[in-house]
Amino acid sequence: AQSVTQLGSHVSVSEGALVLLRCNYSSSVPPYLFWYVQYPNQGLQLLLKYTSAATLVKGINGFEAEFKKSETSFHLTKPSAHMSDAAEYFCAVSDLYNFNKFYFGSGTKLNVKP
Amino acid sequence: DTAVSQTPKYLVTQMGNDKSIKCEQNLGHDTMYWYKQDSKKFLKIMFSYNNKELIINETVPNRFSPKSPDKAHLNLHINSLELGDSAVYFCASSKRDRGPSEQYFGPGTRLTVT
Numbered sequence: 001a002q003s004v005t006q007l008g009s010h011v012s013v014s015e016g017a018l019v020l021l022r023c024n025y026s027s028s029v030p031p032y033l034f035w036y037v038q039y040p041n042q043g044l045q046l047l048l049k050y051t052s053a054a055t056l057v058k059g060i061n062g063f064e065a066e067f068k069k070s071e072t073s074f075h076l077t078k079p080s081a082h083m084s085d086a087a088e089y090f091c092a093v094s095d096l097y098n099f100n101k102f103y104f105g106s107g108t109k110l111n112v113k114p
Numbered sequence: 115d116t117a118v119s120q121t122p123k124y125l126v127t128q129m130g131n132d133k134s135i136k137c138e139q140n141l142g143h144d145t146m147y148w149y150k151q152d153s154k155k156f157l158k159i160m161f162s163y164n165n166k167e168l169i170i171n172e173t174v175p176n177r178f179s180p181k182s183p184d185k186a187h188l189n190l191h192i193n194s195l196e197l198g199d200s201a202v203y204f205c206a207s208s209k210r211d212r213g214p215s216e217q218y219f220g221p222g223t224r225l226t227v228t
Binding site: 032034036038041042044045046049051088090094098099100101102104106107109 | 156158164169206216218
Protein backbone atom coordinates (compact mmCIF):
# COMPACT_ATOMS: atom_id res chain seq x y z
CA ALA A 1 0.00 0.00 0.00
CA GLN A 2 1.06 3.58 -0.49
CA SER A 3 2.25 5.65 2.43
CA VAL A 4 3.61 9.08 3.22
CA THR A 5 6.14 10.14 5.81
CA GLN A 6 6.31 13.63 7.19
CA LEU A 7 9.65 14.49 8.73
CA GLY A 8 9.36 16.78 11.71
CA SER A 9 6.23 16.72 13.81
CA HIS A 10 6.87 20.35 14.81
CA VAL A 11 8.37 23.14 12.73
CA SER A 12 8.89 26.64 14.05
CA VAL A 13 9.69 29.65 11.85
CA SER A 14 9.73 33.39 12.30
CA GLU A 15 7.17 35.55 10.58
CA GLY A 16 8.47 36.40 7.09
CA ALA A 17 10.79 33.38 6.94
CA LEU A 18 10.65 30.52 4.48
CA VAL A 19 8.33 27.65 5.35
CA LEU A 20 9.45 24.15 4.35
CA LEU A 21 7.40 21.13 5.37
CA ARG A 22 8.67 17.76 4.23
CA CYS A 23 6.75 14.86 2.79
CA ASN A 24 8.13 11.68 1.25
CA TYR A 25 5.98 9.03 -0.33
CA SER A 26 6.39 5.36 -1.05
CA SER A 27 4.74 4.06 -4.17
CA SER A 28 5.75 1.83 -7.05
CA VAL A 29 4.37 4.36 -9.54
CA PRO A 30 3.92 8.14 -9.33
CA PRO A 31 0.92 8.64 -7.11
CA TYR A 32 -1.59 11.43 -6.61
CA LEU A 33 -0.49 13.60 -3.69
CA PHE A 34 -2.21 16.20 -1.56
CA TRP A 35 -1.45 18.73 1.13
CA TYR A 36 -4.17 19.61 3.62
CA VAL A 37 -4.20 22.17 6.43
CA GLN A 38 -6.05 21.86 9.72
CA TYR A 39 -6.63 24.94 11.85
CA PRO A 40 -7.38 24.41 15.55
CA ASN A 41 -10.73 22.74 16.18
CA GLN A 42 -11.57 22.61 12.48
CA GLY A 43 -11.71 20.05 9.70
CA LEU A 44 -9.07 19.65 7.02
CA GLN A 45 -8.91 21.99 4.05
CA LEU A 46 -7.16 21.26 0.77
CA LEU A 47 -4.09 23.40 0.06
CA LEU A 48 -3.02 21.79 -3.20
CA LYS A 49 -2.84 18.54 -5.12
CA TYR A 50 -0.53 16.83 -7.59
CA THR A 51 -2.19 14.72 -10.27
CA SER A 52 0.69 14.03 -12.70
CA ALA A 53 0.46 17.30 -14.60
CA ALA A 54 2.97 20.04 -13.73
CA THR A 55 5.51 19.01 -11.11
CA LEU A 56 5.33 22.41 -9.40
CA VAL A 57 1.90 22.85 -7.96
CA LYS A 58 0.58 26.14 -6.65
CA GLY A 59 -2.05 26.17 -3.96
CA ILE A 60 -4.00 28.57 -1.83
CA ASN A 61 -2.54 31.11 0.60
CA GLY A 62 0.77 31.33 -1.27
CA PHE A 63 1.77 27.70 -0.73
CA GLU A 64 3.33 25.52 -3.38
CA ALA A 65 4.79 22.05 -3.59
CA GLU A 66 7.16 20.36 -5.98
CA PHE A 67 6.87 16.73 -6.99
CA LYS A 68 10.31 15.14 -7.30
CA LYS A 69 10.18 11.58 -8.52
CA SER A 70 13.91 10.97 -8.04
CA GLU A 71 13.60 11.89 -4.36
CA THR A 72 10.06 10.51 -3.89
CA SER A 73 9.24 13.83 -2.27
CA PHE A 74 6.45 16.38 -2.31
CA HIS A 75 7.64 19.11 0.05
CA LEU A 76 5.43 22.09 0.83
CA THR A 77 6.90 25.58 0.77
CA LYS A 78 5.90 29.18 1.26
CA PRO A 79 8.41 32.02 0.72
CA SER A 80 7.24 34.15 3.64
CA ALA A 81 5.40 32.85 6.69
CA HIS A 82 2.47 34.71 8.12
CA MET A 83 1.09 34.38 11.64
CA SER A 84 -2.14 33.00 10.18
CA ASP A 85 -0.21 30.04 8.72
CA ALA A 86 0.13 28.49 12.17
CA ALA A 87 -1.73 25.19 11.87
CA GLU A 88 -1.27 21.44 11.40
CA TYR A 89 -0.33 20.33 7.89
CA PHE A 90 -0.99 16.89 6.48
CA CYS A 91 0.43 15.24 3.40
CA ALA A 92 -1.72 12.53 1.82
CA VAL A 93 -1.48 10.02 -1.02
CA SER A 94 -4.35 8.29 -2.75
CA ASP A 95 -4.48 4.55 -3.23
CA LEU A 96 -3.52 3.46 -6.73
CA TYR A 97 -6.45 1.07 -7.06
CA ASN A 98 -9.07 2.98 -5.12
CA PHE A 99 -8.77 6.71 -5.70
CA ASN A 100 -11.18 7.44 -2.90
CA LYS A 101 -8.85 5.94 -0.31
CA PHE A 102 -6.35 8.45 1.08
CA TYR A 103 -3.42 7.66 3.34
CA PHE A 104 -2.45 10.59 5.53
CA GLY A 105 0.90 11.37 7.07
CA SER A 106 1.25 11.98 10.78
CA GLY A 107 1.09 15.74 10.36
CA THR A 108 3.47 18.65 10.99
CA LYS A 109 2.52 21.40 13.37
CA LEU A 110 3.73 24.76 12.10
CA ASN A 111 4.41 27.45 14.67
CA VAL A 112 5.03 31.01 13.47
CA LYS A 113 6.89 33.32 15.83
CA PRO A 114 6.38 37.08 15.68
CA ASP B 115 -23.87 27.65 4.14
CA THR B 116 -22.03 24.76 5.72
CA ALA B 117 -20.80 22.30 3.09
CA VAL B 118 -20.22 19.27 5.34
CA SER B 119 -21.86 19.39 8.75
CA GLN B 120 -21.64 16.99 11.67
CA THR B 121 -23.67 16.65 14.83
CA PRO B 122 -22.91 16.71 17.63
CA LYS B 123 -19.68 18.68 17.82
CA TYR B 124 -18.85 17.25 21.22
CA LEU B 125 -19.97 13.96 22.71
CA VAL B 126 -19.10 12.81 26.21
CA THR B 127 -20.37 9.42 27.26
CA GLN B 128 -19.61 6.46 29.48
CA MET B 129 -18.12 3.11 28.54
CA GLY B 130 -20.65 0.61 27.32
CA ASN B 131 -23.07 3.16 25.91
CA ASP B 132 -24.25 3.30 22.29
CA LYS B 133 -24.00 6.59 20.41
CA SER B 134 -24.48 7.99 16.90
CA ILE B 135 -22.83 10.77 14.97
CA LYS B 136 -24.61 12.33 12.01
CA CYS B 137 -23.14 13.83 8.86
CA GLU B 138 -24.74 15.76 6.04
CA GLN B 139 -23.28 17.34 2.92
CA ASN B 140 -24.98 19.84 0.64
CA LEU B 141 -22.35 19.76 -2.10
CA GLY B 142 -24.13 17.22 -4.29
CA HIS B 143 -21.25 14.77 -3.87
CA ASP B 144 -21.62 11.04 -4.48
CA THR B 145 -19.04 9.78 -2.02
CA MET B 146 -18.83 10.20 1.74
CA TYR B 147 -16.29 9.07 4.32
CA TRP B 148 -15.67 8.60 8.01
CA TYR B 149 -12.19 9.19 9.42
CA LYS B 150 -10.84 8.78 12.94
CA GLN B 151 -8.16 11.17 14.24
CA ASP B 152 -6.45 9.97 17.39
CA SER B 153 -4.80 12.00 20.13
CA LYS B 154 -1.55 12.13 18.12
CA LYS B 155 -3.44 13.68 15.19
CA PHE B 156 -3.04 10.54 13.09
CA LEU B 157 -5.91 10.44 10.59
CA LYS B 158 -7.17 7.09 9.34
CA ILE B 159 -10.03 6.24 7.05
CA MET B 160 -12.72 3.99 8.46
CA PHE B 161 -15.49 3.76 5.87
CA SER B 162 -16.61 5.20 2.57
CA TYR B 163 -19.94 5.12 0.77
CA ASN B 164 -20.65 5.90 -2.86
CA ASN B 165 -24.31 6.49 -3.67
CA LYS B 166 -25.34 4.59 -0.53
CA GLU B 167 -23.07 1.65 -1.35
CA LEU B 168 -20.19 0.73 0.97
CA ILE B 169 -16.93 0.93 -0.99
CA ILE B 170 -14.28 1.17 1.71
CA ASN B 171 -14.45 -0.80 4.93
CA GLU B 172 -11.18 -0.71 6.80
CA THR B 173 -10.20 -2.89 9.73
CA VAL B 174 -12.59 -1.37 12.21
CA PRO B 175 -14.30 -3.18 15.12
CA ASN B 176 -17.78 -4.30 14.13
CA ARG B 177 -19.09 -2.16 16.98
CA PHE B 178 -18.85 0.62 14.42
CA SER B 179 -21.61 0.61 11.84
CA PRO B 180 -22.07 3.25 9.15
CA LYS B 181 -25.43 3.94 7.59
CA SER B 182 -26.18 5.98 4.50
CA PRO B 183 -29.91 6.69 4.12
CA ASP B 184 -29.22 8.74 0.99
CA LYS B 185 -26.16 10.09 -0.77
CA ALA B 186 -26.23 13.34 1.22
CA HIS B 187 -26.09 11.64 4.61
CA LEU B 188 -23.70 9.24 6.29
CA ASN B 189 -24.17 8.39 9.94
CA LEU B 190 -21.89 6.47 12.26
CA HIS B 191 -23.28 4.34 15.04
CA ILE B 192 -21.00 2.98 17.74
CA ASN B 193 -22.09 0.21 20.10
CA SER B 194 -20.60 -0.63 23.48
CA LEU B 195 -18.24 2.32 23.55
CA GLU B 196 -14.72 1.75 24.88
CA LEU B 197 -12.10 4.14 26.24
CA GLY B 198 -10.03 3.65 23.07
CA ASP B 199 -12.85 5.03 20.96
CA SER B 200 -12.09 8.50 22.29
CA ALA B 201 -10.98 10.53 19.28
CA VAL B 202 -12.13 13.15 16.82
CA TYR B 203 -14.29 11.69 14.07
CA PHE B 204 -14.38 13.50 10.74
CA CYS B 205 -16.89 13.12 7.99
CA ALA B 206 -15.84 14.04 4.46
CA SER B 207 -17.30 14.00 0.97
CA SER B 208 -16.06 14.12 -2.61
CA LYS B 209 -17.48 14.05 -6.09
CA ARG B 210 -17.11 11.06 -8.34
CA ASP B 211 -14.30 11.56 -10.81
CA ARG B 212 -11.94 9.55 -13.01
CA GLY B 213 -9.12 10.24 -10.59
CA PRO B 214 -8.91 11.21 -6.94
CA SER B 215 -10.81 14.38 -6.18
CA GLU B 216 -10.64 16.74 -3.27
CA GLN B 217 -12.26 15.53 -0.10
CA TYR B 218 -14.20 18.16 1.82
CA PHE B 219 -14.11 17.68 5.58
CA GLY B 220 -16.63 18.48 8.24
CA PRO B 221 -15.64 20.25 11.47
CA GLY B 222 -15.29 17.00 13.41
CA THR B 223 -16.99 15.40 16.40
CA ARG B 224 -14.88 15.09 19.51
CA LEU B 225 -15.90 11.89 21.29
CA THR B 226 -14.79 11.37 24.87
CA VAL B 227 -15.50 8.06 26.53
CA THR B 228 -15.15 8.01 30.31
